[in-house]
Amino acid sequence: xxxxxxxxxxxxxxxxxxxxxxxxxxxxxxxxxxxxxxxxxxxxxxxxxxxxxxxxxxxxxxxxxxxxxxxxxxxxxxxxxxxxxxxxxxxxxxxxxxxxxxxxxxxxxxxxxxxxxxxxxxxxxxxxxxxxxxxxxxxxxxxxxxxxxxxxxxxxxxxxxxxxxxxxxxxxxxxxxxxxxxxxxxxxxxxxxxxxxxxxxxxxxxxxxxxxxxxxxxxxxxxxxxxxxxxxxxxxxxxxxxxxxxxxxxxxxxxxxxxxxxxxxxxxxxxxxxxxxxxxxxxxxxxxxxxxxxxxxxxxxxxxxxxxxxxxxxxxxxxxxxxxxxxxxxxxxxxxxxxxxxxxxxxxxxxxxxxxxxxxxxxxxxxxxxxxxxxxxxxxxxxxxxxxxxxxxxxxxxxxxxxxxxxxxxxxxxxxxxxxxxxxxxxxxxxxxxxxxxxxxxxxxxxxxxxxxxxxxxxxxxxxxxxxxxxxxxxxxxxxxxxxxxxxxxxxxxxxxxxxxxxxxxxxxxxxxxxxxxxxxxxxxxxxxxxxxxxxxxxxxxxxxxxxxxxxxxxxxxxxxxxxxxxxxxxxxxxxxxxxxxxxxxxxxxxxxxxxxxxxxxxxx
Amino acid sequence: xxxxxxxxxxxxxxxxxxxxxxxxxxxxxxxxxxxxxxxxxxxxxxxxxxxxxxxxxxxxxxxxxxxxxxxxxxxxxxxxxxxxxxxxxxxxxxxxxxxxxxxxxxxxxxxxxxxxxxxxxxxxxxxxxxxxxxxxxxxxxxxxxxxxxxxxxxxxxxxxxxxxxxxxxxxxxxxxxxxxxxxxxxxxxxxxxxxxxxxxxxxxxxxxxxxxxxxxxxxxxxxxxxxxxxxxxxxxxxxxxxxxxxxxxxxxxxxxxxxxxxxxxxxxxxxxxxxxxxxxxxxxxxxxxxxxxxxxx
Numbered sequence: 001x002x003x004x005x006x007x008x009x010x011x012x013x014x015x016x017x018x019x020x021x022x023x024x025x026x027x028x029x030x031x032x033x034x035x036x037x038x039x040x041x042x043x044x045x046x047x048x049x050x051x052x053x054x055x056x057x058x059x060x061x062x063x064x065x066x067x068x069x070x071x072x073x074x075x076x077x078x079x080x081x082x083x084x085x086x087x088x089x090x091x092x093x094x095x096x097x098x099x100x101x102x103x104x105x106x107x108x109x110x111x112x113x114x115x116x117x118x119x120x121x122x123x124x125x126x127x128x129x130x131x132x133x134x135x136x137x138x139x140x141x142x143x144x145x146x147x148x149x150x151x152x153x154x155x156x157x158x159x160x161x162x163x164x165x166x167x168x169x170x171x172x173x174x175x176x177x178x179x180x181x182x183x184x185x186x187x188x189x190x191x192x193x194x195x196x197x198x199x200x201x202x203x204x205x206x207x208x209x210x211x212x213x214x215x216x217x218x219x220x221x222x223x224x225x226x227x228x229x230x231x232x233x234x235x236x237x238x239x240x241x242x243x244x245x246x247x248x249x250x251x252x253x254x255x256x257x258x259x260x261x262x263x264x265x266x267x268x269x270x271x272x273x274x275x276x277x278x279x280x281x282x283x284x285x286x287x288x289x290x291x292x293x294x295x296x297x298x299x300x301x302x303x304x305x306x307x308x309x310x311x312x313x314x315x316x317x318x319x320x321x322x323x324x325x326x327x328x329x330x331x332x333x334x335x336x337x338x339x340x341x342x343x344x345x346x347x348x349x350x351x352x353x354x355x356x357x358x359x360x361x362x363x364x365x366x367x368x369x370x371x372x373x374x375x376x377x378x379x380x381x382x383x384x385x386x387x388x389x390x391x392x393x394x395x396x397x398x399x400x401x402x403x404x405x406x407x408x409x410x411x412x413x414x415x416x417x418x419x420x421x422x423x424x425x426x427x428x429x430x431x432x433x434x435x436x437x438x439x440x441x442x443x444x445x446x447x448x449x450x451x452x453x454x455x456x457x458x459x460x461x462x463x464x465x466x467x468x469x470x471x472x473x474x475x476x477x478x479x480x481x482x483x484x485x486x487x488x489x490x491x492x493x494x495x496x497x498x499x500x501x502x503x504x505x506x507x508x509x510x511x512x513x514x515x516x517x518x519x520x521x522x523x524x525x526x527x528x529x530x531x532x533x534x535x536x537x538x539x540x541x542x543x544x545x546x547x548x549x550x551x552x553x554x555x556x557x558x559x560x561x562x563x564x565x566x567x568x569x570x571x572x573x574x575x576x577x578x579x580x581x582x583x584x585x586x587x588x589x590x591x592x593x594x595x596x597x598x599x600x601x602x603x604x605x
Numbered sequence: 606x607x608x609x610x611x612x613x614x615x616x617x618x619x620x621x622x623x624x625x626x627x628x629x630x631x632x633x634x635x636x637x638x639x640x641x642x643x644x645x646x647x648x649x650x651x652x653x654x655x656x657x658x659x660x661x662x663x664x665x666x667x668x669x670x671x672x673x674x675x676x677x678x679x680x681x682x683x684x685x686x687x688x689x690x691x692x693x694x695x696x697x698x699x700x701x702x703x704x705x706x707x708x709x710x711x712x713x714x715x716x717x718x719x720x721x722x723x724x725x726x727x728x729x730x731x732x733x734x735x736x737x738x739x740x741x742x743x744x745x746x747x748x749x750x751x752x753x754x755x756x757x758x759x760x761x762x763x764x765x766x767x768x769x770x771x772x773x774x775x776x777x778x779x780x781x782x783x784x785x786x787x788x789x790x791x792x793x794x795x796x797x798x799x800x801x802x803x804x805x806x807x808x809x810x811x812x813x814x815x816x817x818x819x820x821x822x823x824x825x826x827x828x829x830x831x832x833x834x835x836x837x838x839x840x841x842x843x844x845x846x847x848x849x850x851x852x853x854x855x856x857x858x859x860x861x862x863x864x865x866x867x868x869x870x871x872x873x874x875x876x877x878x879x880x881x882x883x884x885x886x887x888x889x890x891x892x893x894x895x896x897x898x899x900x901x902x
Contacts, residue, residue: 028831028832028833028845029829029834030836031833031835032698032836032838033699033826033835033838034696034698034701034706034791034793034838035636035697035791035794035837035838035839036835036836036840036842036844037794037863038796038856039835039844039846040858071828
């Protein structure tokens with residue numbers, strides 16, 4: 001027998017409360033008597049309790065039974081037979097790697113799954129599902145119990161965040177479409193409610209954790225070759241902590257900092273003047289529940305040069321950027337954009353042009369046309385004086401705005417959330433937007449051509465925006481699950497994962513999407529080596545204090561589920577009703593009224 | 606001031622009574638109760654050989670004439686009575702109230718005391734009460750000491766528990782003369798306890814009379830039906846009891862059995878026993894019941 005709403009069983013703990021009215025009503029009258037010699041028979045209880053001995057009438061037991069039946073009915077008991085077709089959905093997100101008494105939550109989840117499989121009938125079949133990177137089935141055909149146990153053993157949790165999903169709906173749909181008799185979701189999120197088909201099983205408990213939540217290595221500016229790193233740590237515990245951050249590369253500790261982090265807060269540390277290494281590791285010295293997020297990887301900027309792809313109908317203006325040291329510019333017409341090879345560019349500049357969808361690399365949009373997904377342009381401004389600007393900001397540093405002249409400008413109306421960096425009274429002129437770690441900038445004026453000393457404020461602004469993009473290029477660490485752009489791979493390309501797994505790439509493959517583990521991915525292309533870092537991107541996975549609960553509603557069971565579960569709580573309700581009627585006749589209300597009369601006290605003194 | 610029942614008429618009637626003893630007593634003055642000693646009463650007891658110094662008036666000249674031997678007649682000595690009245694003054698005697706149980710018990714004791722005083726015998730009152738200093742009056746003699754008896758008997762309020770045999774033993778240790786012991790109590794105690802106490806009295810060669818005093822509430826408790834928390838007036842032990850017709854009947858059976866046990870013990874031990882239920886008329890009890898059990902001549 002199982003209970004669909006086991007929480008109601010806690011009501012059984014309240015059953016003794018039924019005694020209270022009897023204790024109040026049945027408090028015996030205290031009578032003084034000369035001697036109790038003749039009352040002492042051995043069966044009477046001697047007592048100094050003020051309540052005396054409680055004499056419970058038969059109606060009490062009837063009421064007790066009535067209440068117990070009602071509580072049992074509320075807990076929705078069902079008789080179940082061994083199911084033959086079930087689905088087990090395992091949460092394989094990063095938080096499942098948290099340790100619980102030496103075992104990971106994922107190991108606990110697999111044990112639970114094995115226990116569920118053990119309850120299968122001899123001919124039972126199991127479909128295994130994982131939640132990350134998306135809810136998907138493992139294997140094409142249903143597995144026998146033995147095969148399912150074998151498949152479970154080979155499973156590992158990914159270094160991925162929880163995908164945004166409504167598990168209640170998704171699992172109910174899964175049950176109804178695939179005709180599963182039971183669907184078990186085994187997760188470290190607290191689950192509430194139970195459906196007749198969909199069951200939630202929770203593993204793990206609340207734990208304290210510290211994490212490196214961000215780590216970047218970048219050049220300090222376009223003109224400066226020195227490397228800088230910044231790391232951010234978070235404290236997901238109930239007390240303030242001092243966290244020591246180590247910056248490592250090539251197996252050596254380059255620097256270390258200690259930061260004080262309040263409970264639930266983050267703190268940053270900056271490391272400057274770093275020597276050149278292929279990649280860097282930021283690590284904290286914490287023995288906490290989730291070791292995965294105690295380290296983070298970042299790749300050094302590929303080169304000191306910023307490679308720009310300009311998409312413009314005016315190639316001369318864009319080509320003027322070549323006069324800036326460290327900047328190489330390739331110019332193409334907007335019509336050639338879709339056909340061109342875009343891999344390897346640190347920045348794409350769209351002048352009077354806009355792609356159909358946002359590029360995956362950082363992009364600058366100069367006076368984009370009407371179809372821009374980021375902004376809408378207003379009518380040309382007659383008064384182009386700036387009224388406000390963000391300061392301090394990389395884009396506005398060193399600029400003397402009294403000299404910042406704009407011969408032509410159009411106000412921008414943002415279509416997406418972002419940051420207005422400069423604006424006039426009529427609207428924004430510089431709008432910054434960041435999506436999945438990629439920066440986009442939209443200008444309501446044209447800073448090109450680059451004139452150098454000929455227009456010093458505008459040249460400074462142009463250099464600032466190139467610096468701003470440079471910060472974001474190359475060294476930016478990407479989240480696990482985000483694909484690695486490959487350009488166009490050849491047949492002999494190989495990618496090596498952080499777990500030293502060599503994966504050959506197919507010819508013409510543009511992306512490698514199997515970045516499920518945190519660490520350094522190495523792309524081998526003939527003699528060339530290119531490395532990429534992928535880190536846990538979901539900070540919510542590190543916060544083990546209050547994972548979001550998963551509500552499982554009592555979904556309508558499908559035909560198969562109905563054969564597995566036999567609900568008999570309606571019969572319990574009927575029995576309760578019958579008992580209520582009996583109680584009504586046996587114990588009419590007028591007696592209750594009589595019991596409320598104040599008893600005479602010590603009438604026999 | 607004598608209490609209500611002691612009207613002049615009642616007192617006059619009491620003066621007509623004399624306490625009867627089953628045993629010979631040791632008085633110190635001439636009285637009307639038989640003594641084991643030989644003396645000068647009119648009641649012939651025995652003959653003995655004449656010894657020089659004997660009063661020649663008691664020589665039986667008829668025997669001398671027939672046998673030519675000198676015998677003197679010996680007469681039984683008659684002495685006054687020393688009576689000891691023990692009144693139970695434990696808490697149970699105050700139930701349900703002083704007026705309903707303890708005072709009627711005192712009235713019985715005072716009536717008997719008056720009978721003794723009116724016959725120029727000695728009476729000493731004892732209050733049986735634990736937890737306070739043992740209270741015993743001096744010996745009173747003569748009718749004029751009746752008020753002293755009243756004052757003494759009503760000087761205490763019943764209270765506390767009573768350990769029957771030790772309480773009696775304390776008094777008996779100081780007792781010098783055997784006589785009549787009258788014990789007035791509700792005897793609501795285990796049989797072994799009162800038997801131990803009464804055996805102590807018997808050991809002191811006392812002629813014992815027992816008057817059991819119960820109130821009507823004890824004979825026929827009128828509790829309401831239902832659960833009761835009964836509290837013992839002496840020990841304050843509380844028991845929970847379900848009172849209904851069956852338990853009422855059961856209680857009365859037990860009380861009857863308890864009384865019968867007491868009565869049987871008294872009968873076997875040559876002790877006068879009588880039960881006084883306090884709602885009964887005192888004069889009726891004194892003049893009808895007590896003579897019937899042989900307490901009065």
